[in-house]
Each structure stands twice: as C-alpha cells, then as structure tokens.
Amino acid sequence: MRDLEEPGLRPTATPCGCVKPALETGNLLTEPIGYLESCFLAKNGTPRQPSICSYSRACLRIRKSIFNNPEHSLMGLEQFSHVWILFVFHKNGHLSCKAKVQPPRLNGAKTGVFSTRSPHRPNAIGLTLAKLEKVEGGALYLSGIDMIHGTPVLDIKPYIADYDSPQNLIEPLGEFNLHNNQHKPKTVSWSDGKTDSCAQQQPSQYDEPQSCSRTKEKPKCPKDRTSGENGTQHDTAKIQRSSPKHREIAADLGLGPRSGQSPNVAEEQMGPYHLEKSLSEEGTDQRLRRGKEAVVPQENSAEVQPVPLGRPSRLADAAHRSVVPTWVREAPVATLEVRFTPHAEMDLRHLSSEGESEVSHASFKYFQSAEEARRAIEAVLSADPRSVYRRKLCQDRLFYFTVDIAHVTCWFGDGFAEVLRIKPASEPVQMTDPAESLVSLGS
Numbered sequence: 001m002r003d004l005e006e007p008g009l010r011p012t013a014t015p016c017g018c019v020k021p022a023l024e025t026g027n028l029l030t031e032p033i034g035y036l037e038s039c040f041l042a043k044n045g046t047p048r049q050p051s052i053c054s055y056s057r058a059c060l061r062i063r064k065s066i067f068n069n070p071e072h073s074l075m076g077l078e079q080f081s082h083v084w085i086l087f088v089f090h091k092n093g094h095l096s097c098k099a100k101v102q103p104p105r106l107n108g109a110k111t112g113v114f115s116t117r118s119p120h121r122p123n124a125i126g127l128t129l130a131k132l133e134k135v136e137g138g139a140l141y142l143s144g145i146d147m148i149h150g151t152p153v154l155d156i157k158p159y160i161a162d163y164d165s166p167q168n169l170i171e172p173l174g175e176f177n178l179h180n181n182q183h184k185p186k187t188v189s190w191s192d193g194k195t196d197s198c199a200q201q202q203p204s205q206y207d208e209p210q211s212c213s214r215t216k217e218k219p220k221c222p223k224d225r226t227s228g229e230n231g232t233q234h235d236t237a238k239i240q241r242s243s244p245k246h247r248e249i250a251a252d253l254g255l256g257p258r259s260g261q262s263p264n265v266a267e268e269q270m271g272p273y274h275l276e277k278s279l280s281e282e283g284t285d286q287r288l289r290r291g292k293e294a295v296v297p298q299e300n301s302a303e304v305q306p307v308p309l310g311r312p313s314r315l316a317d318a319a320h321r322s323v324v325p326t327w328v329r330e331a332p333v334a335t336l337e338v339r340f341t342p343h344a345e346m347d348l349r350h351l352s353s354e355g356e357s358e359v360s361h362a363s364f365k366y367f368q369s370a371e372e373a374r375r376a377i378e379a380v381l382s383a384d385p386r387s388v389y390r391r392k393l394c395q396d397r398l399f400y401f402t403v404d405i406a407h408v409t410c411w412f413g414d415g416f417a418e419v420l421r422i423k424p425a426s427e428p429v430q431m432t433d434p435a436e437s438l439v440s441l442g443s
C-alpha cells in the first residue's frame with residue numbers, strides 16, 4: 001500500500017509546481033448548509049447526547065446560497081426516520097484542544113480525545129443522530145437533538161441501520177453471490193425506531209474541555225424496506241424485533257429469547273476483533289449462521305440482542321454487538337429526581353398558552369404543550385447537566401438554562417434537582433445568514 005502523504009509535513013505542491021487543491025490535502029473549506037434553529041439557546045442545559053431528551057426540537061433550513069431550490073436537495077429524505085447531522089461546535093470559545101481530555105464519566109481521569117465525544121477536538125465537528133419529524137420545502141424538522149441555537153450544520157446523511165449499526169449487520173452466507181461478487185441483501189436488520197424517550201436518560205457530563213458519554217440509540221429501519229427472498233424467515237424475524245408487543249407476538253409463536261441466552265458481561269465486551277480471531281482459530285465460518293438470527297432488543301437494554309432462530313451461535317451473537325468501555329456504560333451519577341416548586345409549576349402554566357391564568361404569555365415555539373416542556377426540563381435535569389467541577393465544588397450554586405421560551409432556574413440537592421422559577425426567556429438570537437459563512441476545517 002502506498003504511503004499517504006502527510007500534508008502537515010510536506011509541501012502541498014504537485015511535481016509540476018501547482019499547488020494541490022485543498023480537497024486533496026484534506027484542508028476542506030466548508031460552507032454550512034444551514035444554521036440550526038434549536039430549542040436550546042446556550043450550551044448550559046443542552047443535553048450531552050441526543051438520546052437524553054426526545055422532546056428537544058430543532059429546525060434546519062437549507063440555505064439558498066447552497067442550492068437555488070433547497071427543497072430539491074431534501075427530496076427523498078422524508079422516507080427516513082433518522083438523520084445524521086454533522087455540525088460545527090461553533091461556541092467552543094477557542095480552537096485549541098488537548099490530546100487527552102477528562103470525560104466526566106471518568107470523574108477527573110483522562111482519556112484520549114478520540115475516545116470521547118468531547119466538543120473540543122482538532123476539527124470541532126459534532127455528529128448527532130436526530131429523529132426526522134418532517135421535511136417541509138427546504139426545511140427539516142428534527143427532534144432528539146443536542147445542539148444549540150445557531151449551530152452551523154455542514155451536512156445531513158440518512159441513518160441506515162444496515163450500514164450504521166453494527167448490531168444490525170447480519171450477513172448470512174448465500175446473500176453474497178460468491179461468483180459474481182454481488183451482494184443481494186435479504187437482510188434481517190431492524191430495530192425499533194423510537195428515539196430514546198425522556199424516561200431513558202443517560203447521565204453524561206460534557207462541558208468545557210472535557211466530557212463524553214455514550215449514545216444509546218434505538219435505530220429504526222427505513223420505512224420503505226423491500227422484502228427479501230426468504231420471506232418467511234424475514235417475516236418471522238420481523239415479528240421478533242423491537243417492541244414489547246413484538247416480543248409478545250414472537251413469544252406466542254415460540255420464537256422469543258430462551259432463558260439463559262442473554263450474553264454475560266464478558267461476551268458483551270467481546271468485540272468484532274475477538275470474533276474474527278476466534279473464527280480463524282476455529283476454522284469455522286460462523287457467519288454462515290448469522291442469517292438465522294433475529295435481533296431483539298431486550299427490556300431496559302441499550303443493546304440490541306441477537307436471538308438465534310436456527311443454530312445458535314454465541315460467537316455470531318457477539319459479532320453483532322457494538323462494544324464500549326465500562327466507563328461509558330456506567331453512569332457516573334445516579335439519575336436525579338426532578339421536582340418543581342409550586343411557584344415553578346405556576347410559572348410553567350403561565351408560560352404556556354394553555355395556562356389557566358388570564359395573563360397568558362406567548363406559547364412555546366418548539367414544544368407542543370406545557371406538559372412537553374415540563375418533560376423536556378425533567379429530562380435535561382435528571383441527566384444532571386452540571387460539569388464535574390460544578391457538581392463537586394459549587395454544589396449550592398443556582399443553575400440556569402434556557403429551553404424554548406423558558407428560562408429555568410434550579411438548584412441541586414442530594415439525588416435531586418429542583419426547579420425554582422421558570423421565566424420567559426429573552427428572544428432567541430435571530431438567525432443570521434452571513435455572506436462570510438465559510439468555516440475553515442483543518443490547518
């Protein structure tokens with residue numbers, strides 16, 4: 001294999017003396033395709049990962065300077081339930097970053113920046129899997145986001161479970177035509193499409209040059225799946241996926257997970273490398289067996305668990321699981337109980353047009369009801385949005401954040417967060433579409 005040039009070390013001129021195009025050296029000059037209108041005004045209180053609050057909403061309008069007819073660029077996207085959003089952490093405050101960061105989950109210990117989701121990275125690029133609520137003209141409406149208002153968005157890509165989720169990669173032999181090397185997918189890869197609800201928060205603690213947490217996603221299959229050749233197996237497996245209802249049906253058909261089939265911790269920690277190694281050591285192509293599996297998420301589990309339909313294979317099971325270190329899996333702090341003082345309850349009612357008060361304020365822009373606003377506030381706070389520093393050294397300080405039109409004041413006690421006041425927020429910053437909007441990535 002040829003050595004790749006290291007642009008930082010070598011001149012970027014070609015042998016003929018021309019300067020190499022920026023693209024070839026990886027010095028990409030990006031232009032945001034749009035600026036996010038988000039229910040979160042500032043970093044404080046913004047969820048550390050999209051899975052923390054499914055009510056967090058945003059809108060992204062594709063700029064006309066990118067495409068004359070922005071709606072053309074979104075054609076077909078409405079067929080997907082989730083999208084990847086690539087964006088710039090434009091409010092990092094500085095461009096510097098450290099090779100090792102302190103994710104709050106490590107409680108002050110350090111780890112390499114690339115093993116975290118820290119916003120402070122060499123190229124300040126964020127990646128969020130958001131639920132696509134709807135596409136309207138040249139605009140996308142999203143939920144389950146962790147980005148602040150005004151975030152420059154660089155790209156949108158459809159989320160495709162078959163490509164993007166290791167636990168969904170099922171490659172039964174026979175789906176590959178070995179002679180002409182064609183891949184004929186009749187995949188059994190799915191998962192429940194729901195973005196994690198507020199009740200499924202993951203405490204994570206990201207703030208200034210530190211932090212990270214894990215994504216607990218429940219991917220959804222594209223709506224327009226074509227069925228595979230092996231209809232019966234496909235259908236049977238389909239029944240087995242995702243929801244408790246599905247599992248009930250599967251159980252009725254005698255297809256549910258058998259007792260004792262849940263992998264132990266050691267197995268869950270086993271990565272693809274181990275599998276490949278085991279395969280070659282055993283000289284057995286366990287991938288033959290993958291096609292006989294269905295994928296069944298377990299109750300209260302972030303991971304989708306493969307359940308053998310035919311010949312069970314523990315090795316094959318392990319192959320489909322993504323692996324994360326223990327420090328990511330284990331929450332550093334317990335989920336907090338969230339309380340509202342009677343005063344805060346009254347404030348919330350006043351904020352909503354549903355309020356019983358005669359003096360009704362402007363209604364929410366992103367939330368559909370006061371109840372949704374309440375759930376969003378609960379989700380944000382129960383995940384403990386404070387930095388480790390704040391949690392450890394400034395425990396008794398008031399915490400403020402703004403979500404939609406609500407400016408929330410709260411405090412934290414032992415195992416709980418209490419909302420004290422909810423005031424109308426000052427108007428979210430107006431969206432600007434600066435002519436000079438190029439974001440330079442790379443050096």
Ligand SMILES: C[S@@+](CC[C@H](N)C(=O)[O-])C[C@H]1O[C@@H](n2cnc3c(N)ncnc32)[C@H](O)[C@@H]1O
Pocket residue numbers: 043044046047048049050088089090091092117118119125126127128129146147148150151152206207211212
């Ligand atoms: C830990 S990052 C994770 C983002 C993304 N899911 C990822 O993994 O790349 C999420 C945090 O980044 C911060 N944040 C969100 N939008 C930002 C922006 N535009 N500029 C700087 N920080 C931002 C917020 O504090 C939020 O809690």
